[in-house]
Amino acid sequence: MSATPPAGERSFVLLRLTTQRFALPAETVIELVVPGSLQSFPHTDPLLLGVLVRRGQVVPVADVAQIVAGPGAQNRKFYLIATRHFGAAREWCAIPVMGDCELISAAPQARDEGAPAYITGAVHLGQEQVPILDLDSVFAARIAEDSPAEVRV
Amino acid sequence: MSPADTKPKAIRRALRSEQVIVFTVASQRFAIAVDAVQEIRSADSLAGAATELVQTKLKKVRHKIERNGRTYYVVHAGLHFGLPVTRPSLVLVLRKARACALVDRIEQMVEVAVVRSLPRAFVGEERRWYRGLALMGDSVIPVVSPSGFLTAGEISLLDSVRAEMAAAAAAEAEGVSAP
Numbered sequence A: 001m002s003a004t005p006p007a008g009e010r011s012f013v014l015l016r017l018t019t020q021r022f023a024l025p026a027e028t029v030i031e032l033v034v035p036g037s038l039q040s041f042p043h044t045d046p047l048l049l050g051v052l053v054r055r056g057q058v059v060p061v062a063d064v065a066q067i068v069a070g071p072g073a074q075n076r077k078f079y080l081i082a083t084r085h086f087g088a089a090r091e092w093c094a095i096p097v098m099g100d101c102e103l104i105s106a107a108p109q110a111r112d113e114g115a116p117a118y119i120t121g122a123v124h125l126g127q128e129q130v131p132i133l134d135l136d137s138v139f140a141a142r143i144a145e146d147s148p149a150e151v152r153v
Numbered sequence B: 001m002s003p004a005d006t007k008p009k010a011i012r013r014a015l016r017s018e019q020v021i022v023f024t025v026a027s028q029r030f031a032i033a034v035d036a037v038q039e040i041r042s043a044d045s046l047a048g049a050a051t052e053l054v055q056t057k058l059k060k061v062r063h064k065i066e067r068n069g070r071t072y073y074v075v076h077a078g079l080h081f082g083l084p085v086t087r088p089s090l091v092l093v094l095r096k097a098r099a100c101a102l103v104d105r106i107e108q109m110v111e112v113a114v115v116r117s118l119p120r121a122f123v124g125e126e127r128r129w130y131r132g133l134a135l136m137g138d139s140v141i142p143v144v145s146p147s148g149f150l151t152a153g154e155i156s157l158l159d160s161v162r163a164e165m166a167a168a169a170a171a172e173a174e175g176v177s178a179p
Helices: A135-143 B009-014 B152-177
Strands: A010-016 A019-024 A027-035 A048-054 A057-062 A078-086 A089-097 A102-106 A119-125 A129-133 B020-025 B027-032 B035-044 B050-052 B062-066 B069-074 B090-096 B100-104 B104-110 B130-136 B139-143
Touching: A010 A089, A010 A129, A048 A089, A078 A135, A078 B090, A102 A119, A102 B050, B020 B090, B020 B100, B062 B152, B069 B090, B069 B152
Parallel strands: A019 A129, A057 A089, B027 B139, B069 B100
Antiparallel strands: A010 A019, A010 A102, A027 A078, A048 A057, A078 A089, A119 A129, B020 B027, B020 B104, B035 B090, B050 B062, B062 B069, B090 B100, B130 B139
């Protein structure tokens, strides 16, 4: 997903995880897909719901809302596929979202002091301040606060 | 381009494809390479040959069996994978591993075109449990790693339990035979 925004502006995809919206840099977003069949198998990561098969790739589905928006997120029936980085390697990751995603151009503002490390700034849309998410940092935050492993299916 | 890439598609597919056994544990499907399995026996048929291991540290292993001069630890696959407890009916005796796996049933033997790497997002014990993921139609099935059923530490623990049991049995036998 790419566009050429005016100078000083960047493209973001707005996604709704709960009542709150978040912004992801558009260059990290691959596509928004309607639900396919989520496949699950035993594993130990509470953030991972399973995998999807998309364009011949096995794409892990991560419920990042647990970290950034807290529990109780419902009705997230679509998957936003974005890129995660593992050193030099990249891998797709699907995030359950509510569906009403938008592509915008905006000048990113600095992050608030005290904001979690995975919030890298914000975009202002009228009265609404939408936090910009750094997906890789969300997972890093999760690893830092992880509790002992428990098997999930 | 690697040498394999210069071969016709059908040959490339044949080179990468492999036969797997699809088995279930608590309704969850898993696959294991046919080459990794030495034999498949009914759990009942091994009942007489299995010796109970007296230990509580590793709940997934309750028995050992001796086959062809080797000791195998019998791993309850449901407990290993954290699945609901079922009553397994089959034992997979594994090659190149010290474990046998108790599973519910065999679903099929099938050729898979390619076993894909487990996505890097999976970072826990599952990296040891699975060699990768197989795509079968619309399904994604984890391909288990035979060596993933028991860690080196777990084998060491079980070996010491076995040695203690053997020593206790020998001491008892000595006590019985002493005048």
